[in-house]
Amino acid sequence: MREEILNLKNEALAQIMDVVSFDDLENLKISYLGRKGKINDFIKKIGELPQTDKKEIGNLINDSKKVIEVTLAKKKEGLTSSLLSKKEWFDLTIPGNKTSAGHFHPQTTVLNEILDIFKYLGYQIADGPEIEKDYYNFEVLNFPPEHPARDAQQTMFFDVSNTSFKEGQVIPRTHTSAMQGRVMEASKPPLRVIVPGRCFRYEQVDASHGVEFWQVEGFVVDKAVHLTDLFGTIEFVLKSLFGQSAKIKFATTFFPFVEPGVDAYLECTVCDGRGCTFCKQTGWSEIMPAGMIHPNVLSKSKIDSKIWNGFAFAIGLSRVVSLRYQIDDLRVLHTPDLRILKQF
Numbered sequence: 001m002r003e004e005i006l007n008l009k010n011e012a013l014a015q016i017m018d019v020v021s022f023d024d025l026e027n028l029k030i031s032y033l034g035r036k037g038k039i040n041d042f043i044k045k046i047g048e049l050p051q052t053d054k055k056e057i058g059n060l061i062n063d064s065k066k067v068i069e070v071t072l073a074k075k076k077e078g079l080t081s082s083l084l085s086k087k088e089w090f091d092l093t094i095p096g097n098k099t100s101a102g103h104f105h106p107q108t109t110v111l112n113e114i115l116d117i118f119k120y121l122g123y124q125i126a127d128g129p130e131i132e133k134d135y136y137n138f139e140v141l142n143f144p145p146e147h148p149a150r151d152a153q154q155t156m157f158f159d160v161s162n163t164s165f166k167e168g169q170v171i172p173r174t175h176t177s178a179m180q181g182r183v184m185e186a187s188k189p190p191l192r193v194i195v196p197g198r199c200f201r202y203e204q205v206d207a208s209h210g211v212e213f214w215q216v217e218g219f220v221v222d223k224a225v226h227l228t229d230l231f232g233t234i235e236f237v238l239k240s241l242f243g244q245s246a247k248i249k250f251a252t253t254f255f256p257f258v259e260p261g262v263d264a265y266l267e268c269t270v271c272d273g274r275g276c277t278f279c280k281q282t283g284w285s286e287i288m289p290a291g292m293i294h295p296n297v298l299s300k301s302k303i304d305s306k307i308w309n310g311f312a313f314a315i316g317l318s319r320v321v322s323l324r325y326q327i328d329d330l331r332v333l334h335t336p337d338l339r340i341l342k343q344f
């Protein structure tokens with residue numbers, strides 16, 4: 001009988017371990033410790049035992065009963081605490097944590113808008129290298145070596161010692177016009193191309209200059225293109241960006257790769273033309289340098305300038321952003337400070 005009691009105890013402990021609900025635990029308790037339970041069955045049999053065994057078997061039954069009772073109580077505690085902790089996890093009424101959605105940098109927003117306008121006008125988007133050959137940045141654009149017009153580009157140079165390059169042979173590009181020659185060489189006119197990209201110049205950093213800036217170059221090569229086509233394009237683009245009431249004027253200017261060269265001005269949106277620090281008290285902001293493509297640029301790229309002509313222009317991206325959002329210091333655009341960037 002001793003063995004049967006020990007087996008019963010072990011069986012009870014194993015079953016208690018496996019229980020996962022209060023109901024099953026209660027049923028186990030009744031089946032082992034209840035009035036008609038298995039422990040009582042053994043107690044009833046004590047009377048039939050020889051006198052010498054009664055005490056020992058009685059103690060064994062009692063000890064087994066206590067072990068089962070303690071194990072049942074511990075299991076009940078365990079079930080209670082695991083249910084409590086589950087309750088916390090599964091409370092569906094607790095509102096979830098909001099994830100904060102980011103948004104585009106104002107410069108990206110404006111760039112996307114500009115690209116959309118030109119896609120609408122049928123332009124293709126081209127991408128080019130930020131480290132460019134002197135040939136594409138200058139020479140093909142009718143800037144001969146040593147020509148003083150190169151000075152206006154404030155070029156930065158690399159230290160080429162220990163490389164196979166000659167001094168100035170490759171440079172951080174000073175303008176995205178550098179893509180004109182690459183595209184003209186690689187494709188046949190008619191062309192309508194837009195080139196957004198980062199450019200680099202040796203500038204004293206201040207409210208309106210940085211050593212690194214974004215420019216969107218655009219050019220068209222076709223037959224019988226007129227200056228009025230250029231004016232119409234610039235007007236369409238600026239009115240799309242700044243509204244139909246935007247006021248625009250043109251003045252002449254010089255770049256070696258255009259003839260004639262023009263500068264498009266937009267009435268200052270910061271002061272509505274009254275004059276402020278942003279427009280240097282002139283009421284106008286220089287926004288798109290442009291011009292008719294110089295025949296030398298076409299012929300250097302093996303395009304017959306007797307058949308084809310065209311125009312080119314550039315948009316200073318940060319200038320558009322600052323006029324649009326009335327930011328009078330460009331350095332604001334390059335801060336990682338979310339208190340500023342969240343305002344746009």
Ligand code: PHE
Nearest residue numbers: 175177289290291312313314
């Ligand atoms: N690439 C010139 C610059 O950055 C701007 C320009 C582009 C002028 C196209 C005329 C035509 O200075």
